Every structure is written in structure tokens, then in C-alpha cells.
Amino acid sequence: MEIRYSVCPHDCPDTCAWQVELEGGKVLRVKGDPTHPVTQGVICAKARHYPQRLYGKERVLYPWRRSGSKGSGRFERVGWEEALKEIAARWRVLAAESGAECILPFSYAGTEGIINNAGMDRRFFNRLGATQLRRTICSVAGGEGYKLAYGEMRGVDPLASVKARVLIFWGINALETNLHQALLADQARRQGARIIAVDVHRNKTADWADEFYHILPGSDGALALGLAHVILRDGLADLSWAERNTCGLDEFKAETGRYSPQRVARLTGLRPGQVIKLAHDYAENRPSFIRLGNGLQHHDNGGMNTWAIALLPALTGAWQDEGGGVLKHNSGYFPLDREALERPDLRSGEPRSVNMIQLGKVLTELEPPIRSLYVYNSNPAAVVPDQNRVRQGLAREDLFTVVHEQVWTDTARWADIVLPATTCLEHQDLYVSYWHTVLQWADPVIPAQGESLPNIEVFRRLAEAMGFTDPCFRDSTEEMAGQALSLPYWQEQGITLARLRRERHVALKIPALPFAQGGFATPSGRAELRSEKAVQRGLPPLPAHRPLLEGPEKKEGCHLTLISPPNHHFLNSTFTEVEALTAGAGEPHLEMHPRDAAARGIREGDPVKVFNARGECLLKAKVLDSVLPGVVVASGVWPLWAYPEERGINALTSAREADLAGGAVFFSTLVEVEKR
Numbered sequence: 025m026e027i028r029y030s031v032c033p034h035d036c037p038d039t040c041a042w043q044v045e046l047e048g049g050k051v052l053r054v055k056g057d058p059t060h061p062v063t064q065g066v067i068c069a070k071a072r073h074y075p076q077r078l079y080g081k082e083r084v085l086y087p088w089r090r091s092g093s094k095g096s097g098r099f100e101r102v103g104w105e106e107a108l109k110e111i112a113a114r115w116r117v118l119a120a121e122s123g124a125e126c127i128l129p130f131s132y133a134g135t136e137g138i139i140n141n142a143g144m145d146r147r148f149f150n151r152l153g154a155t156q157l158r159r160t161i162c163s164v165a166g167g168e169g170y171k172l173a174y175g176e177m178r179g180v181d182p183l184a185s186v187k188a189r190v191l192i193f194w195g196i197n198a199l200e201t202n203l204h205q206a207l208l209a210d211q212a213r214r215q216g217a218r219i220i221a222v223d224v225h226r227n228k229t230a231d232w233a234d235e236f237y238h239i240l241p242g243s244d245g246a247l248a249l250g251l252a253h254v255i256l257r258d259g260l261a262d263l264s265w266a267e268r269n270t271c272g273l274d275e276f277k278a279e280t281g282r283y284s285p286q287r288v289a290r291l292t293g294l295r296p297g298q299v300i301k302l303a304h305d306y307a308e309n310r311p312s313f314i315r316l317g318n319g320l321q322h323h324d325n326g327g328m329n330t331w332a333i334a335l336l337p338a339l340t341g342a343w344q345d346e347g348g349g350v351l352k353h354n355s356g357y358f359p360l361d362r363e364a365l366e367r368p369d370l371r372s373g374e375p376r377s378v379n380m381i382q383l384g385k386v387l388t389e390l391e392p393p394i395r396s397l398y399v400y401n402s403n404p405a406a407v408v409p410d411q412n413r414v415r416q417g418l419a420r421e422d423l424f425t426v427v428h429e430q431v432w433t434d435t436a437r438w439a440d441i442v443l444p445a446t447t448c449l450e451h452q453d454l455y456v457s458y459w460h461t462v463l464q465w466a467d468p469v470i471p472a473q474g475e476s477l478p479n480i481e482v483f484r485r486l487a488e489a490m491g492f493t494d495p496c497f498r499d500s501t502e503e504m505a506g507q508a509l510s511l512p513y514w515q516e517q518g519i520t521l522a523r524l525r526r527e528r529h530v531a532l533k534i535p536a537l538p539f540a541q542g543g544f545a546t547p548s549g550r551a552e553l554r555s556e557k558a559v560q561r562g563l564p565p566l567p568a569h570r571p572l573l574e575g576p577e578k579k580e581g582c583h584l585t586l587i588s589p590p591n592h593h594f595l596n597s598t599f600t601e602v603e604a605l606t607a608g609a610g611e612p613h614l615e616m617h618p619r620d621a622a623a624r625g626i627r628e629g630d631p632v633k634v635f636n637a638r639g640e641c642l643l644k645a646k647v648l649d650s651v652l653p654g655v656v657v658a659s660g661v662w663p664l665w666a667y668p669e670e671r672g673i674n675a676l677t678s679a680r681e682a683d684l685a686g687g688a689v690f691f692s693t694l695v696e697v698e699k700r
């Protein structure tokens with residue numbers, strides 16, 4: 025048996041280091057690398073199934089051309105050269121007729137590998153003059169909200185969180201979505217720390233925590249301001265630190281005066297005593313650590329709520345303790361030379377841009393229309409909101425769709441041309457994490473399966489086919505990785521590509537107390553309780569509670585808020601192609617409170633129709649009190665075949681934009697449910 029190493033490329037904070045066991049050149053097992061400081065030999069069940077994904081029957085191994093009607097799933101084999109020639113020929117004609125803006129790239133984070141995520145593709149579409157895509161589907165609203173407070177995406181190093189005495193998991197289901205953060209918290213708990221979860225349903229993380237605060241969807245801003253109210257009222261703030269390192273303190277004091285425990289209890293569904301207790305438990309135990317999740321920001325008010333929560337350690341001065349503060353997103357510890365990677369200078373004008381969450385509208389309404397779509401690193405037919413419109417768009421006979429994929433996804437089925445993509449075990453890449461602070465590199469572990477090619481290579485070939493002669497279109501993965509790491513920061517870190525290749529993973533040198541003396545990257549240099557940027561973006565100058573647009577208003581006769589969070593067994597829609605994992609996940613279902621079920625004559629196991637003005641989805645009811653009355657939960661983005669009549673959960677979700685940066689509002693969805 026032979027052992028080689030790789031890195032998990034999937035869109036997950038943990039970015040694990042893999043130890044891969046091979047026999048006769050075949051991958052037998054994938055395990056956690058015991059030498060990686062964060063992975064520590066542990067990986068999730070999904071990744072342990074990688075050999076099934078790699079060699080599974082759903083793998084796309086050759087280029088294919090559609091041979092039946094659109095969406096029929098009938099394809100015939102073609103060679104790479106023929107496929108690329110056809111794409112280039114179609115694009116040349118389209119560009120001549122309508123301008124290259126009629127071509128739209130669509131990608132997200134199928135791979136987090138720096139080079140295959142965003143590099144040669146951006147160069148190519150910049151040079152082509154294609155419509156630009158705003159990649160908003162995941163975390164931009166919360167990201168911008170966090171930046172209103174602190175200016176950049178840096179927070180507590182997760183390895184320091186073991187030192188905390190109180191750890192709040194806020195809107196994050198870490199047990200299923202950030203496993204190693206839960207393991208680090210367990211370590212802290214063994215040393216006496218308490219773990220608190222704040223969520224809208226009692227998920228695995230809530231069960232594992234010592235205390236659970238079960239709140240109403242979209243009420244996090246109110247809760248954070250209520251905690252601030254009690255912290256200031258009861259003398260729990262570190263005012264001397266806050267006076268030196270925040271701006272807008274007096275106004276903030278006045279504003280939070282409006283968030284009495286009684287009012288906050290009404291807004292959140294908690295009892296006033298719970299608000300007071302949480303404020304005291306948080307502020308009186310130090311170091312205090314908040315892991316700020318992604319779930320709470322998939323709402324109309326997600327940006328502002330993230331801002332409000334992020335400010336709590338600036339009141340208590342928690343940043344002065346090792347392990348104290350907040351961790352939302354740590355990509356700021358990995359500054360990469362994006363201009364060198366993506367070459368925005370290759371654009372000749374300023375092409376239009378569209379918001380990816382509005383793909384349905386973009387494909388069906390935009391003028392002048394999109395005439396060709398090139399999809400990679402994403403599965404929009406399943407993951408994008410307002411799914412019926414997306415499908416209407418994908419079904420357009422006049423839309424020339426190319427999908428570069430590892431597996432046969434819902435989106436691939438609607439393609440005119442499907443191209444085979446390598447997996448992380450078959451190509452090189454450079455990996456950062458958006459949670460831990462270890463830089464990684466991986467070389468291929470096995471040769472490319474079938475005729476699959478990495479993203480970088482496909483764009484190199486497309487550039488050649490289009491006659492793009494700039495030498496940057498011939499760069500290798502190593503050259504581009506070198507360009508990404510060319511900023512002085514990497515020299516200061518003592519990290520070169522040669523060293524990284526030798527050591528596979530290198531932990532960054534991060535100050536133990538990054539913000540003990542403030543020094544935030546905001547316009548004022550302080551943590552901003554009051555923000556001019558917020559005003560410029562249409563928010564109030566200080567964080568405030570704002571109701572969900574589809575929340576309390578009870579539009580369209582729909583009375584239940586639908587939350588559709590990630591599934592334990594899948595990674596977004598990835599891994600749904602692994603039979604053992606879909607079998608383990610069972611079938612798509614809807615959790616509802618006994619009171620809501622009884623009011624609709626619904627019993628455990630009943631087939632139900634979940635619907636609103638946008639569409640419907642057929643699920644099986646699970647009646648339990650892990651959800652509050654008025655809230656229903658359907659976990660996972662499943663492939664369409666798993667739903668009766670092939671109507672996915674995103675048929676219900678809205679393509680409305682959140683309060684910041686055009687983020688997605690998957691969880692601000694009102695539905696009604698009836699027995700079928």
C-alpha cells in the first residue's frame with residue numbers, strides 16, 4: 025500500500041488535509057492527515073466516501089454533446105478537440121452578432137483550490153468581454169456586515185478558541201458544517217468552558233451544546249442589541265477599552281437603550297430572563313469566543329444582524345484575551361494577488377454584471393439576452409433560488425449551455441455540451457481556508473480519470489481556440505500559484521511555493537492577540553459601532569433590528585417560515601451522487617411543530633405539499649418540537665430526482681437580495697403546507 029497526500033477542495037471551512045491510501049495505483053481510502061495541525065487525522069464521513077465519488081458511475085469521464093431534446097439527458101460522445109472547436113465557433117458567431125456580453129460564466133466554489141476556483145477562467149472571460157458574475161450566493165451579506173464592524177475578514181484563529189471559557193455558536197451548525205471547530209470546542213469544554221448555541225431549530229449542534237437559545241428567524245440583530253443593552257446597563261462592558269477602540273459608543277449606548285430584555289424577548293421568542301442570563305454568561309466569562317455562522321445571514325437582514333453580533337466583543341473588550349473575540353471568516357489572513365491571478369486589465373471595456381442568485385431572471389428576462397452559459401464549479405439547477413425560473417431559463421432552446429463537471433448534476437442534464445473535470449486527486453492546486461490559518465498545496469495523487477481535465481487547462485485550451493495570444497493564457501498552475509503568493513506578506517511569512525511543496529502545509533504566523541490594541545481596518549481604524557459605510561449602503565448608521573420582508577407580514581396566505589439548511593450527508597449538492605450518502609440521508613422531509621401539523625391535519629410521515637407563489641415542493645412530514653411554531657425546516661439541497669415530481673426545495677426560495685452586497689435570502693422564505 026502506498027500513501028500520498030491531498031487537500032479537501034470542497035466549500036467548507038475546515039479545508040482538511042487528506043492522507044490517501046492507494047493500492048496498484050487505485051485510491052482505496054481517504055483519511056485525515058495526522059500531521060496537519062487542524063485536521064489532526066479526522067475527516068468527515070462525506071470525504072471518507074471520496075473513492076466512491078471518484079470512481080462512481082455518475083462521474084463524467086468524456087466530453088459529450090446533446091443528442092436529444094434540451095434536458096432529455098441524452099448525449100453522444102465527442103472528442104475534446106471537436107467540443108472546443110464547436111464552443112469557440114458558437115461564441116465567435118454570438119460575439120459578432122450580439123457582443124460577447126451575451127455570454128455568461130457561472131461558477132462558485134465547487135473547488136476552493138485557488139487556481140481552479142478563480143484564475144484562468146477570470147482571465148478568459150475578462151479577455152472575452154463576457155458579462156461578469158457577482159458571486160453572492162454564500163456569505164457576502166454577512167461578510168460585508170462583519171466588515172462594517174472590523175473592515176476586513178480576520179478574526180480569532182480557531183486554534184486559539186480552545187482557550188475560551190465560553191463559546192457561542194451563533195447561527196452555525198458546526199457539528200455538521202465545521203466539524204473541527206466543534207472538536208476544538210470540546211477540548212475547551214474539557215477544560216471547563218461552556219458551549220452555547222443560538223439557532224432557529226434544535227439541530228445537532230444545539231443538542232451537543234450546554235445551552236440552547238431557540239430564537240425566531242431573523243431576530244439575531246434584536247438579540248445582539250438586547251445583549252449589548254444588558255452588558256451596558258449592568259456594568260459588564262470594558263468601557264475604557266471600548267472608548268479607545270470603538271467609534272460611536274455614545275450613540276450606540278443610546279440606540280441599545282431601546283432594546284430592553286422585554287422588547288427583545290418579544291422579537292426573538294425568548295423570555296426576558298434568558299436575554300439577561302445570556303448577556304451575563306457571555307460578558308462575565310473570559311476569554312469569550314463567538315463563532316458566527318452563515319445560516320443567520322441568509323436573510324433579508326443578514327448583513328446588519330452579522331454586524332450587530334460582531335460588535336459584542338468590542339463592548340466587552342474580549343479581543344484582549346487569547347481566544348477571545350469573534351470568528352466569522354478568516355480569509356483576510358491569506359492576501360492573494362488577485363489582480364495577477366485574474367487580470368482585470370484584460371477587459372477592454374466595463375461589461376455589465378449580474379447577480380448569480382438571480383440566474384432565473386437573468387436567463388429569462390435580461391435584455392439584451394444571455395445567449396450562452398458556461399457553468400463550472402457549481403450546480404445552479406439545484407442550488408440557486410427561484411428554481412422554476414432557473415429551469416425555464418436552462419430549458420431555452422436558444423441558450424447554448426456548456427457544463428464542465430466531475431459528475432452528472434441536474435445542471436449537466438440541461439447542457440448542450442458537457443466537459444469532464446478532474447477532481448482534487450487528479451490535479452494540482454493551492455489551498456487557503458476561510459476558517460483556519462494553514463496554507464496548503466496538493467499534487468495529483470492519481471492520473472486524470474477518463475479524459476477529464478482541470479479548469480485551468482480547459483480555459484487554456486479555450487483561449488487558444490479563441491485565438492487569445494496573451495502569454496498569460498499559457499501559465500501553469502505553479503506559475504499562477506507563484507503569482508498569487510507574490511505579495512510581500514508571503515515573504516514576511518517565509519512562505520515560498522518551494523517550501524510549501526516540500527512541507528505540504530504551512531501554518532501562518534498569526535499574532536496571538538490580533539486586535540488587543542484595536543487597529544482595525546475600518547475607515548476610523550476602530551471597531552465601528554457607528555458606520556458611514558453602512559449609511560452609504562442604505563443601512564441605518566448604527567445596527568438596528570429590521571423585520572424580515574417575508575417574515576411577519578404573512579403574505580400570500582403563507583404562514584410558515586421555511587429554513588432549508590445544509591444536510592449532514594452532502595456538501596451543498598455535492599456528494600448526492602454517492603449512493604451510500606444519499607441512502608444514509610434517507611429522503612427529503614419537512615420538520616414541523618406538532619401545533620402547526622395538527623392545525624393542518626398532518627401526521628408524522630404524511631406526504632405534504634409545501635408551496636408559495638413561486639412554486640411547490642413535495643416532502644414527507646416529520647412532526648417534532650425541535651422547531652418553533654411558525655417555522656418549518658427541510659434539510660439539504662437534494663438532486664431533483666430525489667423529490668417527487670422533481671421539484672426541488674429551491675423552487676420555494678426567493679431571489680430577493682439581502683440588505684448588503686446582494687446576498688442570498690434562502691431562509692427568509694414564507695410557505696404554506698398541506699397534506700397531499
Ligand SMILES: Nc1nc2c(c(=O)[nH]1)N[C@H]1C(S)=C(S)[C@@H](COP(=O)(O)OP(=O)(O)OC[C@H]3O[C@@H](n4cnc5c(=O)[nH]c(N)nc54)[C@H](O)[C@@H]3O)O[C@H]1N2
Nearest residue numbers: 195196197201223241242317318319320590592594595596
Ligand atoms: N455537511 C455539510 N457541511 C457544509 C455544507 C453542507 O452542505 N453540508 N455547506 C458548506 C457551506 S457552502 C457553508 S456556507 C457552510 C454553512 O454552514 P453554517 O455556517 O453552519 O450555516 P448553515 O448551515 O447555513 O446554517 C446554520 C444554522 O443557522 C440556522 N439559521 C437559519 N436562520 C437563522 C436565523 O435567523 N438565526 C439563527 N441564529 N440561526 C439561523 C439554521 O437553522 C442552521 O441550523 O457549511 C459548509 N459545510
Ligand SMILES: Nc1nc2c(c(=O)[nH]1)N[C@H]1C(S)=C(S)[C@@H](COP(=O)(O)OP(=O)(O)OC[C@H]3O[C@@H](n4cnc5c(=O)[nH]c(N)nc54)[C@H](O)[C@@H]3O)O[C@H]1N2
Nearest residue numbers: 132133134135162400401402403407428445588596597598
Ligand atoms: N435552499 C438552499 N439553497 C442553497 C443553500 C442552502 O443552505 N439552502 N446554500 C447555498 C450556499 S451557502 C452555497 S455556497 C451554494 C453552493 O452551490 P454550488 O457552489 O453550486 O455547490 P455544489 O452544489 O456543491 O456544486 C458544486 C459543483 O462543482 C463541481 N466541481 C467541484 N470541483 C470542480 C472542479 O474542479 N471543476 C469543475 N468544473 N467542477 C467542479 C462539483 O462536482 C459540484 O457539482 O448553494 C446555495 N444554495
Ligand SMILES: [Mo]
Nearest residue numbers: 035161162163
Ligand atoms: Mo456556502
